[in-house]
Amino acid sequence: MxxxxxxxxxxxxxxxxxxxxxxxxxxxxxAVIYRGRDWRDAVWVVSxxxxxxxxxxxxxxxxxxxxxxxxxxxxxxxxxxxxxxxxLILVRRPPSPWRRRYRPMLAGAxxxxxxxxxxxxLRSVFPGEGIVLPLVGFNVGVELAQLAVLALLTLLFxxxxxxxxxxxxxxxxxxxxxxxxxxxxxxxIAVRWALLRSPW
Amino acid sequence: xxRPHVVQGVPVRRLLCAVAFAAGALGTCRVVPxxxxxxxxxxxxxxxxxxxxxxxIRIFSDDFNAGIARREPQAQSSPAMFERAAFxxxxxxxxxxxxxxxxxxxxxxxxxRENDLVVLCVRASLPAGTRHWSLSNTLxxxxxxxxxxxxxATRGTARQHLLFVRGDGAKxxx
Numbered sequence: 148m149x150x151x152x153x154x155x156x157x158x159x160x161x162x163x164x165x166x167x168x169x170x171x172x173x174x175x176x177x178a179v180i181y182r183g184r185d186w187r188d189a190v191w192v193v194s195x196x197x198x199x200x201x202x203x204x205x206x207x208x209x210x211x212x213x214x215x216x217x218x219x220x221x222x223x224x225x226x227x228x229x230x231x232x233x234x235l236i237l238v239r240r241p242p243s244p245w246r247r248r249y250r251p252m253l254a255g256a257x258x259x260x261x262x263x264x265x266x267x268x269l270r271s272v273f274p275g276e277g278i279v280l281p282l283v284g285f286n287v288g289v290e291l292a293q294l295a296v297l298a299l300l301t302l303l304f305x306x307x308x309x310x311x312x313x314x315x316x317x318x319x320x321x322x323x324x325x326x327x328x329x330x331x332x333x334x335x336i337a338v339r340w341a342l343l344r345s346p347w
Numbered sequence: 348x349x350r351p352h353v354v355q356g357v358p359v360r361r362l363l364c365a366v367a368f369a370a371g372a373l374g375t376c377r378v379v380p381x382x383x384x385x386x387x388x389x390x391x392x393x394x395x396x397x398x399x400x401x402x403x404i405r406i407f408s409d410d411f412n413a414g415i416a417r418r419e420p421q422a423q424s425s426p427a428m429f430e431r432a433a434f435x436x437x438x439x440x441x442x443x444x445x446x447x448x449x450x451x452x453x454x455x456x457x458x459x460r461e462n463d464l465v466v467l468c469v470r471a472s473l474p475a476g477t478r479h480w481s482l483s484n485t486l487x488x489x490x491x492x493x494x495x496x497x498x499x500a501t502r503g504t505a506r507q508h509l510l511f512v513r514g515d516g517a518k519x520x521x
Contacts, residue, residue, distance in 0.1 A: 150499070153508035157495055160512070161386060164493040265386055 151284040158288025161265070162296065169223050169340070171296060172333050173261065176230040177254055178300050179329045180240070182308070182322060186301060188250070193297050195251035197290040199258020205282055207266030217346040219263045224340035226257040231334035234326055387491040391441070391484065391498045393520075397473065400443065401456070404467040406486065411465050414487050433458055437469055440485045444517055445477050481517040488513045 162170055174193065181189040206212035233253070269285070304325060311321035389406040415422050415432050422432035434455040443451040456468035473480065484496040488511075496511040500520050509518050 149508040150506070153497055153510045156510055157388065157497065160493065160495055166385065166493055269386070 150280050151287075154281040154284030155288035155291070158285035158290075159292040159295075160288075161285075162289055162292035168336075169227070169264075170261065170293075172336060173223075173227050173230065173257070174293060174296050175300060175329060176227055176234065176333050176337075177250075178297055179304070179326050179333075180234055181301070181304075183301055183305050189297055189301070190294065191251045192254045193293050194290065195255040196258040196261070197286065197293060199255035200260075200262025200264075200289070201258075201286045203259045203262035204266045204269065204286065207263055208270045208278060208282060210270070212263070212266075214263045214266075215346075217344070219260065220344045221341060221346050222260045223264050224337040224344065226260050227337035228334050228341065230257065231330040231337065234330040238323070385491075385493075387487065387494040389484075389486050389494075389496045391496065393482070393498055393500045395473070395500070395502050395520075397477075397502065398475075399470060399472050400451075401470045402441065402453075402468070404437065404441070404469070404486070405461075406465050406467065408460065408463055408465050410487055410490065414490050417490065430455070430458060433465075433467060434469070437467055437486070440488075441469065442483045442517070443471055444481045444483075445474065446479050451477075451480070479519065481519045482509065483515070483517040484509075484511040485513075485515075 161167060173196075177192050177196065178189050203212065207214065230253070269282075307325050308318065308321050311324050312318055387407075387410060389404055391405070392403045394401050394403075411433075412423070415429065415436055418436060419428075419432040422429045434453075438453050441453070443453065445451060451471045451473060453469040453471050456470050458465055458467045460466075482498060482500075484498055486496050487494045488496075492513060494513060498509040498511065500507045500509065505521075507521055509520075511518070
């Protein structure tokens with residue numbers, strides 16, 4: 148039990164650390180389109196992201212998958228930019244079943260890239276034998292940390308929407324303004340990262 | 348009739364917003380680090396039979412080299428000097444204590460390199476009658492705020508996991 152909790156804490160700290168901005172910015176880009184009442188959709192998307200990065204993390208740590216670290220470090224900000232572009236382009240989101248599933252699938256696919264990011268580190272430090280429990284603990288810790296970040300973001304967004312509603316005519320306009328501003332800001336940072344980490 | 352926020356066809360408010368956004372984005376870019384999301388972690392396997400302790404410490408080479416270079420800039424000039432500096436650093440940061448705080452001296456059993464890791468080995472003899480002892484592990488805590496050191500202590504079939512972050516003191520090994 149102490150092994151599971153130790154690696155759970157390691158995963159939790161890995162996400163909530165102030166230097167872990169690439170992960171938090173991706174969460175921010177994923178979550179910014181949601182309002183408080185959409186919390187279920189937001190949790191689905193963040194959990195799909197965890198499933199995605201758990202898959203590549205497990206494959207990479209066990210040696211089944213080997214990806215060049217320089218490509219992964221470049222692709223991580225690219226996924227953030229892509230999410231921001233999607234936020235900016237899609238103004239109205241029809242509540243059809245496909246539309247509701249597509250964003251978790253997008254998050255899951257991008258999670259595959261993010262998981263490979265720290266797999267390179269973890270493969271080195273995790274010992275060859277008895278890898279399952281540390282890996283499960285680490286991933287549960289990552290998921291809990293992401294949900295904690297999501298809860299904090301939801302509160303911040305609700306506060307921002309109230310403020311913006313004072314200067315915008317409708318709640319929808321306030322939310323849209325928030326989505327556009329946050330997506331633009333996050334994409335500027337991510338584009339800079341992508342350029343700096345470019346493998347060419 | 349002219350709109351108050353438009354001067355000769357120029358939407359002033361939008362322009363100001365764009366300038367403020369660009370300034371904010373550039374400022375943020377200067378503050379936000381460009382480095383990849385690091386994982387500052389060491390894993391120590393500590394095995395004891397009640398009389399001796401052997402610790403195998405897995406640590407990232409670049410982090411460890413930086414930690415050693417900070418204390419002894421000349422250490423990289425020869426392998427022997429590096430090993431001496433490495434042992435001095437480990438002896439200062441990984442501390443085993445008996446009851447009442449007496450430090451158990453460590454001895455060096457070498458290092459080896461594995462891809463991007465350095466695996467360090469230290470051992471100690473526990474004085475007869477040692478029942479309770481504790482460990483502190485501050486490896487690289489002075490280098491990285493987010494440094495997390497995981498210790499797996501094994502005694503026979505019993506295993507205990509400890510986690511050391513910045514500010515943690517000694518923890519009991521059962």
